[in-house]
Amino acid sequence: xxxxxxxxxxxxxxxxxxxxxxxxxxxxxxxxxxxxxxxxxxxxxxxxxxxxxxxxxxxxxxxxxxxxxxxxxxxxxxxxxxxxxxxxxxxxxxxxxxxxxxxxxxxxxxxxxxxxxxxxxxxxxxxxxxxxxxxxxxxxxxxxxxxxxxxxxxxxxxxxxxxxxxxxxxxxxxxxxxxxxxxxxxxxxxxxxxx
Amino acid sequence: xxxxxxxxxxxxxxxxxxxxxxxxxxxxxxxxxxxxxxxxxxxxxxxxxxxxxxxxxxxxxxxxxxxxxxxxxxxxxxxxxxxxxxxxxxxxxxxxxxxxxxxxxxxxxxxxxxxxxxxxxxxxxxxxxxxxxxxxxxxxxxxxxxxxxxxxxxxxxxxxxxxxx
Numbered sequence: 001x002x003x004x005x006x007x008x009x010x011x012x013x014x015x016x017x018x019x020x021x022x023x024x025x026x027x028x029x030x031x032x033x034x035x036x037x038x039x040x041x042x043x044x045x046x047x048x049x050x051x052x053x054x055x056x057x058x059x060x061x062x063x064x065x066x067x068x069x070x071x072x073x074x075x076x077x078x079x080x081x082x083x084x085x086x087x088x089x090x091x092x093x094x095x096x097x098x099x100x101x102x103x104x105x106x107x108x109x110x111x112x113x114x115x116x117x118x119x120x121x122x123x124x125x126x127x128x129x130x131x132x133x134x135x136x137x138x139x140x141x142x143x144x145x146x147x148x149x150x151x152x153x154x155x156x157x158x159x160x161x162x163x164x165x166x167x168x169x170x171x172x173x174x175x176x177x178x179x180x181x182x183x184x185x186x187x188x189x190x191x192x193x194x195x
Numbered sequence: 196x197x198x199x200x201x202x203x204x205x206x207x208x209x210x211x212x213x214x215x216x217x218x219x220x221x222x223x224x225x226x227x228x229x230x231x232x233x234x235x236x237x238x239x240x241x242x243x244x245x246x247x248x249x250x251x252x253x254x255x256x257x258x259x260x261x262x263x264x265x266x267x268x269x270x271x272x273x274x275x276x277x278x279x280x281x282x283x284x285x286x287x288x289x290x291x292x293x294x295x296x297x298x299x300x301x302x303x304x305x306x307x308x309x310x311x312x313x314x315x316x317x318x319x320x321x322x323x324x325x326x327x328x329x330x331x332x333x334x335x336x337x338x339x340x341x342x343x344x345x346x347x348x349x350x351x352x353x354x355x356x357x358x359x360x
Contacts, residue, residue, distance in 0.1 A: 032294040033292070099263075144267075145267050
């Protein structure tokens with residue numbers, strides 16, 4: 001028997017495991033929220049059309065929740081895709097502005113009042129959306145990140161697909177790509193709309 | 196792939212924070228304030244958050260991470276402690292949102308069996324393999340007969356020739 005084949009085989013198995021490991025993204029953590037009800041919130045909106053906005057306002061339709069911020073570089077990367085996608089009118093996208101005002105934005109030593117923060121966040125976001133296009137049916141502000149915690153946000157951008165009954169069906173941490181849209185999100189939306 | 200993550204930003208922030216702290220030396224005094232006020236809460240916070248993973252910088256515990264999300268989550272845990280929630284309830288609260296991954300010591304359940312028992316299974320495989328190998332060798336050695344007197348002479352001749360050709 002060729003004995004040297006045993007360590008070689010073991011080595012190849014190890015290489016196999018490591019090779020698979022390389023293709024996986026350690027930042028992608030399976031979300032426990034998929035299949036659960038989207039946590040409720042009532043947050044101020046960008047256009048002030050309503051005093052507050054929440055998932056309950058989207059009941060009865062399939063919609064997308066996109067977590068973003070103007071300081072988030074990769075949000076800019078996925079933004080053109082979202083703008084193009086929103087023009088196709090396949091499902092409404094709600095923008096959740098996550099902690100728009102960061103600690104370094106505040107004058108050192110003093111605390112900004114929540115009203116000032118909201119004012120500043122509205123200005124900055126409106127400017128940004130005007131510049132890069134606005135794919136959002138509504139934009140809401142999670143200034144202190146508490147809603148973010150409820151949604152398990154740990155890396156912006158994040159995207160959720162929520163069904164008619166308010167159940168989270170899909171979560172993506174990181175940039176949305178055309179491939180993801182075509183291969184996962186659109187088929188899912190089609191399936192959900194057929195229900 | 197996720198190129199810019201909170202992580203990169205935080206890393207930079209951490210770097211500047213260090214710079215700032217080195218330059219000014221006062222930056223940390225603000226952070227330490229709450230612990231002086233509520234030592235019991237801080238104690239519990241540290242106890243709990245040492246067992247929790249920071250999701251941004253994944254190899255750091257929530258207790259030691261300086262990422263902003265870790266700050267927020269510590270604040271959240273403080274809040275839950277003030278509400279008199281048990282350690283288990285607080286951990287469950289975070290697992291509900293971020294998954295088992297936030298626990299440094301994941302629960303033992305079918306999904307994590309491989310994680311918990313895999314190394315022992317491998318060890319067992321190794322032991323069985325070794326036992327088989329040793330047995331086989333012993334069997335081979337038993338088969339070998341001691342040399343006869345004639346063979347010994349031959350060996351001696353061979354060895355001698357080898358020494359002085």
